[in-house]
Amino acid sequence: MKKIAIASFRRSPSGSAFIYKQDIANEAYTDAIINSGAIPLIVPHLDMEYAEEALDGFSGLLIPGGHDIDPAIYGEKATYSRNYEKSEDLFQIALVKAAMKLNMPILGICRGMQLINTALGGTLYQDIENEYMSNICHTATSTPYRGVHRITIDKSSKLYEILDNDHAMVNSLHHQSIKDLGTGLNAVAAADDGVVEAIEGNGILGVQWHPEAMYSEMAMIFRYFVNEANNA
């Protein structure tokens, strides 16, 4: 079976006697990959010099949800960004660049989509509520498993082919969003307020929502990704 690398989410421990951080992946991601016919393996936080070698033997790279990204990475001072860890960002950016060099398909989810965007020179709104005029709540954290706002999908996009629809209802658990697009990326879906909800590039698909938490409706995204993944 193909193997998919999931970049770990690095979290501080809670309820543990140890102070060590933990490199984890939510089971929703691993389940989504398994249910789509591939083996998921977590790539822990490493020094960026190991990124390319860490991807050896993998067929695809998944960058999941997680923290905000250090705004210094896209050349801005912190306004509303929080809980960021630059070394984690830099390693994941190195993973993205290594995967691109290896022609390995990349799926970015939530933070993962934003991370890909910044890896390619793009920028972010650090807080939608404070930096972007919107009447849509993008931080519907009490309803993570169901669609809360509509997106409109570009009919010329891969995502349109994947979901076979130019509209979808998506969950929304993000307080940041894409501002300027990175080089080689296209915005292919937006919420009704204009917030970018999906991007595509060569070998790249990024979604701002969490398809792994609405798998029954969004399985096609993971099936597409696994199908595109290289035969390593």
Ligand code: MN
């Ligand atoms: Mn949203």
